[in-house]
Amino acid sequence: MPRNRRPQDREEKRQEIVRAAATLFTDVGYDETSTTKIATAAGVTTTTIYWYFADKDALLVAVLDHVLEAALAEAALHSQRPWADQVLWAVDRLERYRRLVTVVHARAPISESIGAWHDEFHRLVDSMMVDGFRDAGVPESDLDAMTKIGVFVVEGLLMHPQSEQDRRAVVTLLTGQTRRGSGSS
Incomplete structure (x- = not known):
């Protein structure tokens, strides 16, 4: 009551x-x-x-907006850290919400409101990835592919949890490749 x-x-x-x-x-x-x-x-x-x-999905979208707003505010505090650390922070943050990530992926194809939220979330993440890879020295011609690889890596780490050491090794290679690819080491 x-x-x-x-x-x-x-x-x-x-x-x-x-x-x-x-x-x-x-x-x-x-x-x-x-x-x-x-x-x-x-x-x-x-x-x-x-x-x-309107329904439980609308409430889920409000929850997702609430979580995203807090995460973006917190991410701003990490914006001066190395790119690998920013990506690792994002993976750690998303891992706390693994159940939400899973339900969004499951419901996006069947719920218009969740599907729209998911698409907008990916536009935001892609934009942040492009900026991060650009700042890390990835050539403009490779930004689209590196962004896709980055998203695949983050989603892979969320769906297949790794030890902190292994997660760091994967992300360091992802972000380290960008420096080697651009001529700096």
């Missing part, structure tokens, strides 16, 4: 629902988390969730 609480503004309540869903989707899983569980964790009724979100 929802607890009696002080009046909240609409955005504050929405964010409370998003935070509760983020925790449950991350710790328990999307399919295993009912809107009833989310409502209980947020201290609202199930009906209240539907006042804010």
Whole structure:
């Protein structure tokens, strides 16, 4: 039963629902988390969730936006670090949200809202990869291919977890190749 609480503004309540869903989707899983569980964790009724979100997928998109916004703010703090360290940080950060990554890939083909979010996320990541590889000295003619390789490496590391040492070796080779390819060593 929802607890009696002080009046909240609409955005504050929405964010409370998003935070509760983020925790449950991350710790328990999307399919295993009912809107009833989310409502209980947020201290609202199930009906209240539907006042804010059209369906569970819309709530997932809000969770993904929330997680991405926090990650981008945190990534800005790492922007002066070497490219390999930035990529490793991103892999570590995404690994914390492995369940969300998996559900996005599973639901993107069947959910228009999640598919649109996924496509926009990849445009953002591709842009960040291009910038990173460009700064690392990759020739313009190779940026598209290196970006694809970078995305494949990151997704591969997420789907097939490695030890920290092995993960570093893979990312260092990926980013080190760019320096060798551009003539610097």
